[in-house]
Amino acid sequence: MSFQAPKGVSEYVPPRSALFTEARSAFTQSARRACYADVETAVFEDTGLFVRGVGESSDVVRKEMYSFTDRGGRDITLRPEFTAGVLRSVLEHNLHKGALPVKVFTSGPAFRYERPQAGRYRQFYQFDLEAIGTEDPAVDAETIAVAYDAYQSLGLTQFTLLLNSLGDKNCRPAYRAALQEFLRTLDLDEETRQRIEINPLRVLDDKRPQVRAQTANAPYIVDYLCGECKAHHDTVRALLTRLNIPFEDAPRLVRGLDYYMRTTYEFDHALLGAQSGIGGGGRYDGLSEDIGGPSLPGIGFAVGLDRIVLAIESERGAAALSAATGCQVFGVPLGDPVLANEVHADMLTFITALRRAGIRADMAFGSRGLKGAMKAADRSGARFAVLIGTEERKAATVRIKDLQDGDQQDVAAASATDWLLRKLGEEAE
Numbered sequence: 001m002s003f004q005a006p007k008g009v010s011e012y013v014p015p016r017s018a019l020f021t022e023a024r025s026a027f028t029q030s031a032r033r034a035c036y037a038d039v040e041t042a043v044f045e046d047t048g049l050f051v052r053g054v055g056e057s058s059d060v061v062r063k064e065m066y067s068f069t070d071r072g073g074r075d076i077t078l079r080p081e082f083t084a085g086v087l088r089s090v091l092e093h094n095l096h097k098g099a100l101p102v103k104v105f106t107s108g109p110a111f112r113y114e115r116p117q118a119g120r121y122r123q124f125y126q127f128d129l130e131a132i133g134t135e136d137p138a139v140d141a142e143t144i145a146v147a148y149d150a151y152q153s154l155g156l157t158q159f160t161l162l163l164n165s166l167g168d169k170n171c172r173p174a175y176r177a178a179l180q181e182f183l184r185t186l187d188l189d190e191e192t193r194q195r196i197e198i199n200p201l202r203v204l205d206d207k208r209p210q211v212r213a214q215t216a217n218a219p220y221i222v223d224y225l226c227g228e229c230k231a232h233h234d235t236v237r238a239l240l241t242r243l244n245i246p247f248e249d250a251p252r253l254v255r256g257l258d259y260y261m262r263t264t265y266e267f268d269h270a271l272l273g274a275q276s277g278i279g280g281g282g283r284y285d286g287l288s289e290d291i292g293g294p295s296l297p298g299i300g301f302a303v304g305l306d307r308i309v310l311a312i313e314s315e316r317g318a319a320a321l322s323a324a325t326g327c328q329v330f331g332v333p334l335g336d337p338v339l340a341n342e343v344h345a346d347m348l349t350f351i352t353a354l355r356r357a358g359i360r361a362d363m364a365f366g367s368r369g370l371k372g373a374m375k376a377a378d379r380s381g382a383r384f385a386v387l388i389g390t391e392e393r394k395a396a397t398v399r400i401k402d403l404q405d406g407d408q409q410d411v412a413a414a415s416a417t418d419w420l421l422r423k424l425g426e427e428a429e
Contacts, residue, residue: 006122006123007116007122008114008116008121008122008123009121009122009123010123010124010125011119015381016309018079018326019309019312019313020305020309022123022312023127023305023309023312024107024125024127024276024305025152026151026153027105027107027127027129027146027147027150027303028105028107028127029150029153030146030147030149030150030153031129031146031150033149034142034145034146035103036103036104036105036131036146037103037104037105038105038127038257039086039089039104039105039106040108040379041085041086041088041089041106042079042085042089042104043078043079043108043109044076044077044078044079044086045077045084045088046074046075046076046077046179047065047067047075047076047077047323048075048082049077049084049085049291049413050065050077050079050080050084052290052291052292053083053084053087053259053287053290053291054080054081054084054259055199055259055268058199058202059202060080060081060112063113064077064080064112064114065077065078065080065111065112065113066080066113067113070082074364077112078111079110079111080110080111080112081126081302082083082106082110082126082128082130082302083128083130083259083284083287083298083300083302084259084287084291086104086106086130086300087130087132087287087288087291087293087298088118088291090102090104090130091288091291091293091294092162095132096132096133096293096294096296099136100133100268101131101132101133101139102130102131102132102133102361103129103130103131103132104129104130104132105128105129105130106127106128107125107126107127107305108125108126108148109125110123110125111123111124114406117275117308118273118310119272119304119306119307120275121306122199123303124305124306125304125306126302126303126304126305127303127305128300128301128302129143129146129281129300129301130298130299130300131143131296131299132296132298132300133296135232135285135297137232137235137236137239138235138239140232140236140239140262140263140283140299141236141239141240141243141245141301142167142282143281143299143300143301144161144240144245144265144301145240145243145245145305147243147267147279147281147301148161148245148267150303151278151279151308151316154308154312155312155315156269156308156311156312156315157315158269158270158271158311158314158315159267159268159269159270159278159311160246160247160248160267160268160270161245161246161247161248161254161265161266161267162239162248162265162266162267162268163236163237163240163247163248163250163253163263163264163265164222164249164250164251164252164253164254164259164265165221165225165229165232165233165262165263165264166221166254166255166261166262166264166282167221167224167225167226167229167261167262167284168200168228168229168261168262169261169286170226170229171224171225171226171229172221172224172261175219175221175224176200176201176225178219178224179200179203179204179218179219179221180197180200182217182218182219183196183200183203183218184196186214186215187214188203188214192206192211201214201254202254204218204252204254205254205255207274208390215252218252220252221251222249222251227270229262232262232263233262234252236263237249246252247265247389250266250317251332253265253266255281255282255295256279258284259284259287259290260282260283261282261283261285261286262282262285263283263299264280264281264283265277265280265282265301266279266391267303268309269278269311269314270313271315272307272310272311272314273313275307277304277307278303278304278308278311279301279302279303279304279307279308280301280302280303281299281301281302283297283298283299284298284299285297290316305311326360326362326381327360327361327362327380327381327382328359328382328383328384328424329351329354329359329360329361329382329383329384329385329386329403329420330361330362330363330364330365330376330377330380330384330385330386330403331347331350331361331362331385331386331387332347332364332370332373332377332385332386332387333346333347333361333363333364333372333373333387333388334370334387334388334389334390334392335389335390336391341391342393343389343390346388346393347363347386347388348363350386350388350413350416351363351386352416353417354417356420357421358419359381359416359417359420359421359424361382362380362382364377377403378403383403383404383423383424384400384401384402384403384420384424385400385401385403386398386399386400386401386416386420387399387400387401392410392413395410395411396412396414397410397411397412397413397416398410398411398413398416399411400416400420
């Protein structure tokens, strides 16, 4: 083999890919229950969309984007995040001229040039959800609830919701000035000192221990919120309490992108070490104007599917992969080689009937003997093996073996599907 995946690309193959699909499905189902609709948007965009939307001072734009000039001379960037592209699509297709808010979700790969490590990749996968067109704090709480319920449905317990407000254009200038005054007194490197003048909130997002130690006594933005922002923040907090969603106030919390304002939140997982953030989001009421659109408030979140897989594995342990295997029933065709084609046809017919009844089923293909086919059944993770051979064909039965306790019995072929549905249903209960 002469080729390997590029450095920093996250790939998922069986059986671990089942965890990835499970994570994505949990968020998809939670979003659909809240009446969010699917969208699929461009993987690459005009570079200017991210420069204007994400912010020229952000590390994403300055250091991490995969940008190139295409054959038509256009400046193109592989998406480093979803919100700017989703908002561009909503505006371009005039969804904002219909019923508001526009509630959409999507998922797929994003790209940033970073030092690869566990939970941080150059090609990574996100689920993204956006509610565009309302300032109602109830929508802020709704987006948080959609994410929280998805984490809960995955059985995750070791995560914490951190909540803050970043104010708005009315109250943030006063905080910005106070923060700059504080930061200018610190012993920081030249690049960080330049950031103080461009966007000082980015300094609070610096993950380096030496910077965090110096900014520990920085002023809190919540102390500078105007009346409207404070009321909005208090309402979000009260709504989360009503929804039984626990949270911690995190007055130091900022997000890595420049468009955030007011409600800002992050989900952290206790078992993931340095890369503990498994999702987060916030309000971006000025982003539409930044990219040339009308005044249009919005809020949303993105979750890192790669990190959620790591969180599932860290909480479930060795059972994570065995529980994720997709097969429930495995078919083992037996018998006279002369009748092999007929037996395989009978088995495929039976397995297809199981699938159409909602059972996840597979079978042994080719000319495997009994021993090899049963090994394949064990590897599949199935609860039951179904055996069909010459005797079973004559008797119009199938032999069903419980792969956990070894018990087996003959069941009439006509009623075997219902028998398996009943047994698998009892197991689920």
